[in-house]
Amino acid sequence: MGMKKYRGIEKKQARWGFFFVVPSLLFFSLFSFYPIINAFYTSLFDKRALSKAPPDFLGLGNYIRLFDPSRAASELSFLNSLRATLVFTVGTFIPLLILSLLLAVFISNLSSRKAKKFLQIAYYTPAILSSVVAATIWMIIFDPRGLGNQWVNTLMNTPGVDHRWLVDPVMEQVSTMVIYFWKYIGYFIILFITGLASIPSTIYEAATIDGATKNQVFWRITLPLLKPTVVLVSVMAMLQCLKTFSTQYMLYTNGAPRAPINVITFNIYVTGIQQQYLGRASAMSVVLFLLMLVLTLLQFKTTNSEQVEY
Amino acid sequence: MQISKKINVTNIVIWIVLAVMLLFTMTPIIFMISASMMERNQIMRMPFSWIPESFNRENFIKAVAGNDQSYIFVRNLSNSLFVSSTVAITTVLIASLTGYGLAKFRFRGRNTIFIMIMATMMIPFEAIMIPLYMVVMMLRIQNTYTGLILPFLVSAFGVFQMRQYLTTFPTEFLDAARVDGMGEFGIYWRIVLPNCMPVIATLSILSFRSQWDNLLWPLLVSQTKEMKTIPQYISTFALERNTDEGAMMAAALLASIPMFILFMSLTKYFIGGAAIYESRKG
Numbered sequence: 001m002g003m004k005k006y007r008g009i010e011k012k013q014a015r016w017g018f019f020f021v022v023p024s025l026l027f028f029s030l031f032s033f034y035p036i037i038n039a040f041y042t043s044l045f046d047k048r049a050l051s052k053a054p055p056d057f058l059g060l061g062n063y064i065r066l067f068d069p070s071r072a073a074s075e076l077s078f079l080n081s082l083r084a085t086l087v088f089t090v091g092t093f094i095p096l097l098i099l100s101l102l103l104a105v106f107i108s109n110l111s112s113r114k115a116k117k118f119l120q121i122a123y124y125t126p127a128i129l130s131s132v133v134a135a136t137i138w139m140i141i142f143d144p145r146g147l148g149n150q151w152v153n154t155l156m157n158t159p160g161v162d163h164r165w166l167v168d169p170v171m172e173q174v175s176t177m178v179i180y181f182w183k184y185i186g187y188f189i190i191l192f193i194t195g196l197a198s199i200p201s202t203i204y205e206a207a208t209i210d211g212a213t214k215n216q217v218f219w220r221i222t223l224p225l226l227k228p229t230v231v232l233v234s235v236m237a238m239l240q241c242l243k244t245f246s247t248q249y250m251l252y253t254n255g256a257p258r259a260p261i262n263v264i265t266f267n268i269y270v271t272g273i274q275q276q277y278l279g280r281a282s283a284m285s286v287v288l289f290l291l292m293l294v295l296t297l298l299q300f301k302t303t304n305s306e307q308v309e310y
Numbered sequence: 311m312q313i314s315k316k317i318n319v320t321n322i323v324i325w326i327v328l329a330v331m332l333l334f335t336m337t338p339i340i341f342m343i344s345a346s347m348m349e350r351n352q353i354m355r356m357p358f359s360w361i362p363e364s365f366n367r368e369n370f371i372k373a374v375a376g377n378d379q380s381y382i383f384v385r386n387l388s389n390s391l392f393v394s395s396t397v398a399i400t401t402v403l404i405a406s407l408t409g410y411g412l413a414k415f416r417f418r419g420r421n422t423i424f425i426m427i428m429a430t431m432m433i434p435f436e437a438i439m440i441p442l443y444m445v446v447m448m449l450r451i452q453n454t455y456t457g458l459i460l461p462f463l464v465s466a467f468g469v470f471q472m473r474q475y476l477t478t479f480p481t482e483f484l485d486a487a488r489v490d491g492m493g494e495f496g497i498y499w500r501i502v503l504p505n506c507m508p509v510i511a512t513l514s515i516l517s518f519r520s521q522w523d524n525l526l527w528p529l530l531v532s533q534t535k536e537m538k539t540i541p542q543y544i545s546t547f548a549l550e551r552n553t554d555e556g557a558m559m560a561a562a563l564l565a566s567i568p569m570f571i572l573f574m575s576l577t578k579y580f581i582g583g584a585a586i587y588e589s590r591k592g
Contacts, residue, residue, distance in 0.1 A: 013415055013494075014415065016494040017414070017420070020410055020415070021411040023407065023408065024404055024407075025427075027404070027463055028464070033430070034441070035438035035442050035445070036438050042444075102327070103331060109324075120581060121577060122332055122336060123332070126338070128519070128572075128580070129339070130541055130566070132523075132525055133562045133565060137339075137559070138338065140345070147358055150357055186335065246523075265526070268436070268439070269529070272439075272440045273529070278440055281440045285436070285439070285440055286437070289434065289438075292432070292437070
């Protein structure tokens with residue numbers, strides 16, 4: 001009889017467990033799984049918002065159009081968006097990765113706890129501002145008479161030169177990278193500091209006793225042990241950069257040329273929402289999704305196959 | 311480990327790099343605060359003088375009154391506060407409930423459900439915003455708070471964090487409460503939830519911030535200016551006032567004050583919140 005009663009409790013328990021999970025399950029089905037399936041489906045049609053008639057089936061037509069080389073010359077083509085996104089991602093995540101690692105190592109080696117804490121908080125502060133506020137501040141700094149020109153001209157001893165931060169196609173891309181770098185550097189420094197703190201100090205002690213120099217310690221011990229964090233931070237930084245929208249939107253609406261900074265998300269917004277080509281915008285979304293999926297899977301693969309043991 | 315305190319070249323280089331970085335991260339923020347008080351002709355003076363000559367109240371009045379004297383700033387700020395807090399609260403409540411269910415109950419399909427929820431972390435919002443926009447149009451909830459909030463009610467990351475945290479929660483406490491005759495929902499509400507405070511703090515800050523910073527979704531959903539959020543207000547204000555830098559910086563500063571207050575009072579959780587991503591790799 002005891003056994004039977006126990007089974008009854010277990011069954012009841014199972015029901016409660018399921019009941020607790022149902023709200024999330026419903027939510028994710030409706031607002032994650034359904035939309036991504038819908039994006040795949042819609043991308044096969046010539047769907048436009050205003051037309052009441054059922055949309056024409058295009059098959060892979062939308063995708064063929066996106067990757068049509070003859071359209072590449074057109075300024076606002078999807079191929080240009082891919083280019084803009086890749087340039088932005090590479091140009092932002094490499095400096096982010098290298099400098100955040102370097103600064104995290106520097107901060108971790110400081111002996112004063114107060115200095116450590118102060119620097120972490122100070123470097124992190126830009127991250128609490130919203131992207132729109134960040135872009136607004138930097139747009140004024142990048143004004144022809146603004147601080148940007150004053151700083152660069154003082155550093156390079158080129159008085160009176162206007163670097164056309166928001167006008168020149170190349171400089172405009174550099175500007176978006178500077179804004180993004182500024183906002184996220186503190187965040188990635190903290191990730192690295194946490195990673196560094198998880199390396200046991202006995203390893204360093206042993207190395208110092210064996211007579212290793214600081215340089216050797218960094219290249220032979222710290223960096224290899226930090227590899228999982230490096231992979232994690234790189235992928236996170238890349239995913240973050242692929243999703244960039246607000247900075248580019250702000251610069252464009254305030255008069256900067258669109259083509260150099262017409263990143264994928266911005267193109268999806270303009271094509272899908274402003275021009276109401278929902279099918280074409282869905283195809284772009286699917287490409288963005290696949291790009292990010294590949295990166296995430298790559299991250300899982302590398303982090304799972306290279307568990308570090310101390 | 312004995313650290314020798316001799317001042318050598320390496321140390322000087324390290325301090326210079328740290329100081330340059332400090333200047334780089336802090337000057338734009340100081341510039342915003344300083345310029346928000348300045349007359350226009352002082353902001354655009356070369357070289358820039360950092361101390362305001364006088365406190366120019368006009369900038370803040372313009373920032374709040376808006377370009378059409380409608381004081382819509384107040385409404386837009388409240389919208390952002392409301393949407394961000396609601397999302398923070400629902401995320402914490404639903405994610406903790408689900409995390410508890412996944413961590414402490416055995417039922418058929420539990421692992422499948424967990425893996426499915428984790429899989430949604432690979433679906434970025436930017437890739438599904440067009441279908442979500444179509445859902446919102448279909449449900450006719452564009453330009454409503456429901457429309458602004460609905461796609462962000464729970465986060466998979468939140469569920470994951472809660473589950474990880476609760477897996478180590480002592481089951482004896484739960485069993486003791488059951489013996490005392492407490493109902494399952496009561497156990498969740500009165501024992502589990504109050505014991506998750508550190509995760510609740512970081513999770514609610516993360517959710518609040520992501521909505522506070524959200525520009526893209528409100529651009530899709532909000533149509534009238536009454537329903538716009540603060541990022542949209544700043545973006546419109548900057549566009550229409552683009553020659554009045556002082557007022558732009560005043561608006562930017564006012565819009566950042568709630569975040570500054572949160573950050574200063576809960577620094578530990580902001581920094582810790584950044585670091586919990588680190589624990590994901592394990």
